[in-house]
Amino acid sequence: MDNSRGTRIPGNNRYLVKSIMHAAAVLRTFQFPGEILGLKDVASRSRLNKGLCFRVLYTLHESGLVEKVGENQYRLAFSPARPRKFRIGYADQDRTSSFSREVFDGLVRACQRAQIELIMVDNRRDPKAALKNADRLIHEHVDLAVEFQIDEQTAPTIASKFQNAGIPLIAIDIPHPGAVYFGADNYAAGLMAGRCLGHYVKKEWQDTADEILLLEISQAGSLIRMRSDGMLAGIREVVPASNKWPVLRLDAKGEFKAALDCVRKHLRTCNAKRILVGAANDPIALGALRAFQEAGRSSHCAVVGQNAEPEARAELRQSGTRLIGSVAYFPERYGDMIVQLATDILVGKNVPPAEFTAHQLITPQNVDRLYPNDSLFARVAPEYN
Numbered sequence: 001m002d003n004s005r006g007t008r009i010p011g012n013n014r015y016l017v018k019s020i021m022h023a024a025a026v027l028r029t030f031q032f033p034g035e036i037l038g039l040k041d042v043a044s045r046s047r048l049n050k051g052l053c054f055r056v057l058y059t060l061h062e063s064g065l066v067e068k069v070g071e072n073q074y075r076l077a078f079s080p081a082r083p084r085k086f087r088i089g090y091a092d093q094d095r096t097s098s099f100s101r102e103v104f105d106g107l108v109r110a111c112q113r114a115q116i117e118l119i120m121v122d123n124r125r126d127p128k129a130a131l132k133n134a135d136r137l138i139h140e141h142v143d144l145a146v147e148f149q150i151d152e153q154t155a156p157t158i159a160s161k162f163q164n165a166g167i168p169l170i171a172i173d174i175p176h177p178g179a180v181y182f183g184a185d186n187y188a189a190g191l192m193a194g195r196c197l198g199h200y201v202k203k204e205w206q207d208t209a210d211e212i213l214l215l216e217i218s219q220a221g222s223l224i225r226m227r228s229d230g231m232l233a234g235i236r237e238v239v240p241a242s243n244k245w246p247v248l249r250l251d252a253k254g255e256f257k258a259a260l261d262c263v264r265k266h267l268r269t270c271n272a273k274r275i276l277v278g279a280a281n282d283p284i285a286l287g288a289l290r291a292f293q294e295a296g297r298s299s300h301c302a303v304v305g306q307n308a309e310p311e312a313r314a315e316l317r318q319s320g321t322r323l324i325g326s327v328a329y330f331p332e333r334y335g336d337m338i339v340q341l342a343t344d345i346l347v348g349k350n351v352p353p354a355e356f357t358a359h360q361l362i363t364p365q366n367v368d369r370l371y372p373n374d375s376l377f378a379r380v381a382p383e384y385n
């Protein structure tokens with residue numbers, strides 16, 4: 001046995017050269033051409049102690065096999081043997097929404113660039129379908145699974161299936177026990193939207209509103225509810241007197257039609273003249289806008305959405321729109337970030353338990369600057385017409 005932490009050298013094999021075994025273990029830690037690893041990464045992957053790793057890397061550098069590119073940063077001076085192609089399973093939430101389509105399209109592109117095989121199944125916003133799809137991905141022997149499903153109650157069962165199969169899991173937007181979380185910083189995104197509503201009240205309504213209407217997605221659970229909590233906190237931060245305004249929370253189920261129906265019903269009995277609407281996603285926001293328009297009460301509302309989906313960005317460009325903002329999650333960037341996170345997991349790197357996407361408030365004033373190419377891909381979903 002050598003003095004490493006995990007690499008075993010058979011003591012009774014007189015033909016093995018320990019130093020070469022150590023060098024081979026270090027060289028195998030580099031998975032991809034051009035990959036740069038720190039000394040800690042090499043030690044972790046090779047399971048050799050840092051002192052031994054440093055001496056081996058120093059020797060390989062002097063021999064021209066390894067390049068030093070920074071303080072304790074190294075890369076191979078030659079192309080390593082091509083690794084086995086990874087297989088990633090992706091359970092999509094719902095291919096009918098713009099957000100899901102952009103996530104999927106970006107993931108496809110990122111997997112193609114990384115030469116990763118992608119196996120896709122569609123959860124169709126259906127918990128039963130999500131459970132069947134988890135079994136299917138396990139049957140396909142994927143190396144890693146990415147779950148994008150909205151039902152919080154189903155998440156523990158899905159996570160348990162993958163855990164029992166020994167398959168690491170990344171969960172998008174809805175936490176799954178034991179999975180690495182990727183997606184929104186929900187409270188921060190909600191806070192951003194709430195501040196937008198608060199500043200609107202101060203500027204346009206002289207610090208006064210009659211009601212705060214929060215449109216939620218109960219099926220998605222407590223984490224998504226934090227968007228609404230953040231919105232309420234953001235309004236109260238900007239307009240402290242708002243803590244006396246009535247607050248109503250409605251379940252809009254994450255869908256345009258459900259939001260349209262529940263806001264229609266509310267407006268039949270509500271006489272409030274100035275209503276702030278915080279929506280958990282953009283389809284909900286657009287459904288609420290439609291309900292106010294149908295009731296002839298568009299001037300009574302100010303609405304903020306979440307996701308900055310193409311349909312919401314189109315609405316933000318409309319003259320006189322009451323959609324005053326939407327918090328962007330940049331789903332078109334999810335693919336690259338997810339593939340990098342998946343690759344780090346599969347090659348044994350330490351990863352944080354959660355990684356958040358960036359957020360930015362999109363408004364009628366900045367939408368063209370931040371999304372200048374929207375006109376090239378203009379589309380409005382049929383249900384919004």
